[in-house]
Amino acid sequence: MALAAVTRSISPMVPRPFRVEKVVRDVSDTFTLHLRPEEGRRAFPFAPGQFNMLYLFGVGEVPISISGDPGEPDRLIHTIRSVGTVTARMAALGKGDVVGVRGPFGSAWPVEAAEGSDVVIVAGGVGLAPLRPAIYHIITNRGKYGRLRILYGARTPRDILFRGQLERWSSRLDTFVDVTVDRASGDWHGNVGVVTRLIAHGGFDPDNTVAMVCGPEIMMRFTLQALADRGVASDRTHVSMERNMKCAVGFCGHCQYGGNFVCRDGPVFRFDRIEDIFAVREF
Amino acid sequence: MTMVQIEGLDKLLREHPFFDGMDDAYRELVSGCAANEVFQAGAYIYKEGQAADKFYLIRHGRVALEVHVPGKSPIIVDTLKAGDLMGWSWLVPPYRASFDARALELTRLLSLDAACLRGKMEEDPALGYDLHKRFTPVMASRLAAARHQLIDMYGHPGD
Numbered sequence: 001m002a003l004a005a006v007t008r009s010i011s012p013m014v015p016r017p018f019r020v021e022k023v024v025r026d027v028s029d030t031f032t033l034h035l036r037p038e039e040g041r042r043a044f045p046f047a048p049g050q051f052n053m054l055y056l057f058g059v060g061e062v063p064i065s066i067s068g069d070p071g072e073p074d075r076l077i078h079t080i081r082s083v084g085t086v087t088a089r090m091a092a093l094g095k096g097d098v099v100g101v102r103g104p105f106g107s108a109w110p111v112e113a114a115e116g117s118d119v120v121i122v123a124g125g126v127g128l129a130p131l132r133p134a135i136y137h138i139i140t141n142r143g144k145y146g147r148l149r150i151l152y153g154a155r156t157p158r159d160i161l162f163r164g165q166l167e168r169w170s171s172r173l174d175t176f177v178d179v180t181v182d183r184a185s186g187d188w189h190g191n192v193g194v195v196t197r198l199i200a201h202g203g204f205d206p207d208n209t210v211a212m213v214c215g216p217e218i219m220m221r222f223t224l225q226a227l228a229d230r231g232v233a234s235d236r237t238h239v240s241m242e243r244n245m246k247c248a249v250g251f252c253g254h255c256q257y258g259g260n261f262v263c264r265d266g267p268v269f270r271f272d273r274i275e276d277i278f279a280v281r282e283f
Numbered sequence: 284m285t286m287v288q289i290e291g292l293d294k295l296l297r298e299h300p301f302f303d304g305m306d307d308a309y310r311e312l313v314s315g316c317a318a319n320e321v322f323q324a325g326a327y328i329y330k331e332g333q334a335a336d337k338f339y340l341i342r343h344g345r346v347a348l349e350v351h352v353p354g355k356s357p358i359i360v361d362t363l364k365a366g367d368l369m370g371w372s373w374l375v376p377p378y379r380a381s382f383d384a385r386a387l388e389l390t391r392l393l394s395l396d397a398a399c400l401r402g403k404m405e406e407d408p409a410l411g412y413d414l415h416k417r418f419t420p421v422m423a424s425r426l427a428a429a430r431h432q433l434i435d436m437y438g439h440p441g442d
Contacts, residue, residue: 125437155438182432185356186349189387192359194431200424201366219436 012249015055015100018076020093026079027159030126031091032067035076035101043073047108048133049240049268053248054078055100056093060086063245063263065130066104071140076101079129079161105248107268109134110238114210118146120232122223124153124195124215128161130240130267131214135169142174147204150177153195153219157181157188176203195219196226206231212268214240221278224271234272241266241274258283292317295393299340301368301417309410316399322386328369329380335372337394341365344390348382357383360432361425368421373397 022034037044046066055061062084068077082091093099111134119138123131138145150169154160160179170177178198180191191198195215211232213223220239227237243255243262250264258277260266277283293314296302302310320339322328328339328346345364349357360382363369369392372380378397404411 127437153437155435159437180362182435182437184359186347186359187356188359190362191345191364192347192362194428194436196431197428201364216436216438218434222431222436 012102012105013247015053015061015102017098018101020095020097020099023094026161029083030079030081030161032077032079033090033093033099035078035099037076037101038098044076044104045073046070046104046133048111048137049109049130050104050106051130051245051248051267052076052078052101052103052105053245054080054090055102056086056089057098057100059089061100061102061246062086062090063105063248065240065267067129067132069136069140070133071136079126079132081126102248105263107266109212109240109268110210110270111137114138115141115144116146116208117236118204118209119148120199120204120209120211120227121148121150122195122199122211122213122215122227123151124219124223125155125159126161127213127215127219127240128152131212132162132165134212139169139172139175146208148175149203150175151195151198152177152179153198153215154179154181156183157190194222196222199223199226199230202230206233209236211237213237217242224278234275235270237271238268239271239274239278240268292319292393295319295342296340299342299393300366301340301421305413305417309413312403312407312410313395313400313414316396316403318394318396320392320394322390322392324386324388324390326386328384328386328390328392330383331380333380335370335378335380336397338368338370338373338397339384339395340393341367341369342391342393344392345387346390347385347387349385351383357385361429362387368418371418371422373401374415374418 017038018035019038020033021036024032026032048070051063051065053061054064064078064080067079068075080087080090082088121131166177169175180193180195180198184192209232211227213220241262243257245263246252246254248263250261255262293311296310296314341363343365345362347359348361349359351357
């Protein structure tokens with residue numbers, strides 16, 4: 001299936017009921033919902049990097065990136081960090097509960113354009129979730145890409161998201177995974193230090209690399225600088241932006257970002273297209 | 284130290300990114316202060332408060348810089364790996380190590396004797412300037428990274 005062909009088939013403003021099939025408690029403040037459509041086992045095709053609006057009826061609606069495998073469109077998976085009223089209530093959902101889903105919306109990671117290049121994935125905290133579909137896609141089509149480096153930063157070893165999966169990817173001979181944390185005690189045998197330090201160790205050809213970056217904006221700022229220092233051009237670097245999205249289809253203007261709407265033109269942007277406004281404070 | 288050893292060390296210095304572009308004559312001078320060292324996983328390379336009588340270039344392996352906490356597991360504040368420089372307390376009086384350095388796995392290092400190097404730098408300030416120009420960016424980069432670690436950039440920056 002061509003990723004560009006992914007389209008919505010019903011009104012984008014009407015939430016479809018999905019039932020919670022499974023809840024996974026990932027780390028202290030983050031959980032993953034496995035959802036199935038109420039109307040049956042209809043596939044939910046999406047492109048890596050796209051998001052849905054998840055509606056907890058009677059509470060509110062929030063934009064959440066899809067964290068599942070685009071090659072398994074019959075399973076809709078969202079990884080959510082509990083940070084506000086809606087997500088805190090979502091954290092209490094259990095098997096059999098119902099949420100409304102609108103989507104998928106937005107732009108995608110350039111997984112097809114990156115074929116033939118080295119790929120550097122840089123994620124911080126829960127920012128690994130929106131990148132996971134891109135990693136699934138690249139690993140499924142591993143022969144089409146050059147070197148694959150997954151660089152991940154978390155606050156502490158207890159905050160490492162998808163730890164088992166990172167270990168499985170790391171065990172592949174064709175994939176390099178490096179994880180670092182800000183703080184650790186003596187029983188941690190991994191890296192300590194910010195994720196930008198992992199970029200400096202290279203292992204990719206900067207002129208032939210596509211970088212995909214997701215995390216809190218402050219983490220992305222320093223990561224983009226480190227990638228530029230290493231020689232990765234801004235037109236080969238992609239970021240996933242987060243703004244206050246409401247309608248998700250570019251009508252309401254809540255997520256306006258310069259001349260863009262993050263819901264419609266993003267959330268994934270080629271960095272050179274937003275570089276000027278990215279550097280503007282309070283934008 | 285035999286001439287064969289010195290030639291071998293000079294080759295190792297030449298291959299290490301820290302000495303990229305250094306004048307051959309200076310690198311040969313520096314190699315006269317160098318030695319190979321190996322530490323098993325778990326071994327301490329130096330401890331906080333000890334005389335900083337060497338600095339190290341990591342050739343292979345990983346090292347944790349950590350702070351001892353009485354009665355508890357040490358706190359790791361940074362980890363270094365192959366290609367990294369370790370230790371600059373030898374440049375700053377009173378020349379005492381600020382952290383413990385513990386090998387996380389079998390680690391091979393080039394060590395450079397501080398008294399030997401300081402003597403050569405005093406004799407030839409151009410060599411001293413060259414080395415300071417190599418250390419300063421590393422120190423600035425580590426300081427910036429340490430500050431970034433303080434801001435909780437993956438979680439709740441600013442809270």
